[in-house]
Amino acid sequence: MCLFSYDDDPDPDEQAPAGLLHVPVRPEAAGPVLRMFRTPLGARTAVGFTRRELLTATLGAGQPSIRLAESALRSLAEPLGVDRLVVDPTLSAPPVTAGPVRADDEPVRVR
Numbered sequence: 277m278c279l280f281s282y283d284d285d286p287d288p289d290e291q292a293p294a295g296l297l298h299v300p301v302r303p304e305a306a307g308p309v310l311r312m313f314r315t316p317l318g319a320r321t322a323v324g325f326t327r328r329e330l331l332t333a334t335l336g337a338g339q340p341s342i343r344l345a346e347s348a349l350r351s352l353a354e355p356l357g358v359d360r361l362v363v364d365p366t367l368s369a370p371p372v373t374a375g376p377v378r379a380d381d382e383p384v385r386v387r
Contacts (some may be wrong), residue, residue: 297324297363298331298341299349308342310349312358313365321360322353330364 300323301308313323324346325331331341344352350361 295326296343296345297326297349298328299324299344300331300335300339300341303340308340310352310356312353312356313362315360315362319360320356320358321362322349322358323362323365324349325364334366 300311302311303309310322312320315321324344325334325341328341331339346361346363353359353361
């Protein structure tokens with residue numbers, strides 16, 4: 277039991293609904309397709325952002341997105357076997373390089 281009361285800090289198990297989210301998608305001929313991601317431990321997860329600026333900062337300016345309610349995103353992800361939703365994640369992977377890099381930061385040509 278916690279001895280202190282934090283009125284503005286919700287219990288993680290009792291989070292408020294996120295509302296409308298900016299959800300990353302891939303454009304396909306039949307229409308947009310949800311992008312699924314993986315958590316650091318490898319579990320598949322749906323992702324949504326509360327603001328377009330957060331999506332752009334994490335995935336880049338060219339990332340297409342659609343607006344969905346949290347419940348709609350969960351409903352679309354469930355048939356795919358995805359039961360996790362991460363709201364406002366930050367990118368944790370190092371930037372992608374063109375190829376292996378030596379200690380002097382010169383790209384190594386792979387043959």
